[in-house]
Amino acid sequence: MYVIEKNKIISSKAKFLNVCDLEKLAYFLLPSKNNVVIICNEKINNLKIFNLILIHPCVIKIVEKKYKKILADVTELLVSDDDSGDSIKLALTRMEKFRQEIKNKYRIFLEKEELNFMAKQLSILQKQAKKQLIELQNYLVLSDNNAKSGKNR
Numbered sequence: 001m002y003v004i005e006k007n008k009i010i011s012s013k014a015k016f017l018n019v020c021d022l023e024k025l026a027y028f029l030l031p032s033k034n035n036v037v038i039i040c041n042e043k044i045n046n047l048k049i050f051n052l053i054l055i056h057p058c059v060i061k062i063v064e065k066k067y068k069k070i071l072a073d074v075t076e077l078l079v080s081d082d083d084s085g086d087s088i089k090l091a092l093t094r095m096e097k098f099r100q101e102i103k104n105k106y107r108i109f110l111e112k113e114e115l116n117f118m119a120k121q122l123s124i125l126q127k128q129a130k131k132q133l134i135e136l137q138n139y140l141v142l143s144d145n146n147a148k149s150g151k152n153r
Contacts, residue, residue: 059109
């Protein structure tokens with residue numbers, strides 16, 4: 001547990017970083033309701049965590065929640081009966097959006113094994129969705145050809 005002391009005197013040995021140096025460091029902006037974190041009855045806006053050991057559990061919790069939600073949504077979209085293929089296209093775009101978000105936002109905070117596990121499962125779902133989309137498109141092309149090749153009078 002971390003405690004914030006209000007009137008603590010800073011020793012002369014403390015080393016402060018320039019604002020430019022802080023901007024270069026990797027940090028995680030801790031999400032909270034209304035972007036306010038309450039610590040010791042003090043409201044703190046824009047709480048940034050710079051320690052990677054402290055960041056990891058926060059990021060894992062957020063990513064796993066999003067990952068489970070995307071898996072549930074995608075499997076529901078893939079199972080749905082849609083003749084036009086819009087649900088499959090929507091599932092593919094959601095998976096790609098999630099993959100890009102992880103790549104751009106959370107990659108530096110996650111471990112390689114966690115990233116590989118999610119990537120393998122998402123790639124399996126993407127392959128299945130692409131396979132279903134191709135089968136549906138082939139079916140639609142065949143049904144259009146059969147309708148056109150009917151008897152003409």
